[in-house]
Amino acid sequence: MSDQAYVYIMSSSFKRLYTGVTTRLMHRVAEHKSGRNPQSFTSRYKIDKLVYYECYATVLEAIARETQIKGWLRSKKIELIVGLNPDWRDLSLDWNKPIEPFEESKMRPPARFDSQQKKDRCGDSSLRSE
Numbered sequence: 350m351s352d353q354a355y356v357y358i359m360s361s362s363f364k365r366l367y368t369g370v371t372t373r374l375m376h377r378v379a380e381h382k383s384g385r386n387p388q389s390f391t392s393r394y395k396i397d398k399l400v401y402y403e404c405y406a407t408v409l410e411a412i413a414r415e416t417q418i419k420g421w422l423r424s425k426k427i428e429l430i431v432g433l434n435p436d437w438r439d440l441s442l443d444w445n446k447p448i449e450p451f452e453e454s455k456m457r458p459p460a461r462f463d464s465q466q467k468k469d470r471c472g473d474s475s476l477r478s479e
Contacts (some may be wrong), residue, residue: 354412
């Protein structure tokens, strides 16, 4: 078992949570979103937003992490999500969208030091090598 695996947390708009594990994250999230199985927990509670995921080198590692997370109190799961996704944004919305090419002209110019800061940082003769 050496397939890459994911632990993920899905949420409803009312913040009901579902934690799962898979080797095919995009496919599994699409299944949850489709509501293909109307009797499933995620379908019954309209849990359709991917709000958190982690990647592991093996399925066994992912299963161990899933078990750990499922044993946590809800408040600790929320802390985990908010730590990386404070707006509870659906992380799957950006999948399969084209990535804009990098354009240096759109970048903000680097911050510059004023003359006093330059002197303080570079003008001290005791810092210069002789």
